Amino acid sequence: MSSGARPASSRGWPPRTAVVTGASSGIGREAALLLADQNCRSLLVGRNGAALDEVAAATQGHRIAVDLAGPGSEVTVASRASELLGDVDLLICSAGLGAAGPFDVMPPSTIQDLVAVNVLAPMMLVRAMLPAMLERGQGRILLVGSIAGVLGVRGEVAYSASKAAMVGFADALRSEVGGRGISVTLCLPGAVDTPFFHRRGAPYVRRWPRPIPAGLVAQRMLTATGRGDAEVWVPRWLSAAARVHGAAPSLYRRLAGVFG
16 A cells, blocks of 8 residues: 555544563553444554463453563564454554662663563564555554653663663654554553553552553553554653653652652
8 A cells, every 4th residue: 555545543543452571560561452342353462471471361361471672572473363364454663671779789681681581572562564564554562661761760870771762663663654544642640550560579659649540541542542642641640740750850760750
């Protein structure tokens, strides 16, 4: 289909098929459940096979237990998706890894893992699945980032940097493929009530903002993707915090010192 075709936001929603990474828990799991309610056939991707089995049973979807940070894993997922689903309408990159603590004592291996899971894995999976979408002239890519990638969070330096990479990736990819029938949506949630903080080994201790339900994030990001939006902030007021950060960084730092 030529680049003069209708924008992706005007067709193809709800999706018939989807690949969802990080589908064993949190935002990815909630997104998979919502897609199943819309009769979307999904391939659920994650590292926890037992948890994936539960989500697959609830959604009647397919599953593949794989570590996306492993070499060649993106090819495995793309091939399996083509085999089971045929054309993939929607790719959701929700898998993510967290880490907290002073940067000066953070183990190098932790930094490497963050980059592998939060940066390289989604980039490589998009690279593996994008050519088929471009050939069809239709597809949607949903990247789950974090407010930490826009504002930066003390005590989460490496994590913030890894999520900042997704902001640049989404912007550049959107400008490159947006005129060819592909939409790229970046979700920027705040703190979310998921096992994320437990897995990273450091609880969420900030007084404000309070964590929000993963289901709310999934609902809003899918709605935004259906419209073809470039970004979705959850909760919405976070975009105002980002504007303050950009327009008056010293004021933002003072406020962050009070509420952080």
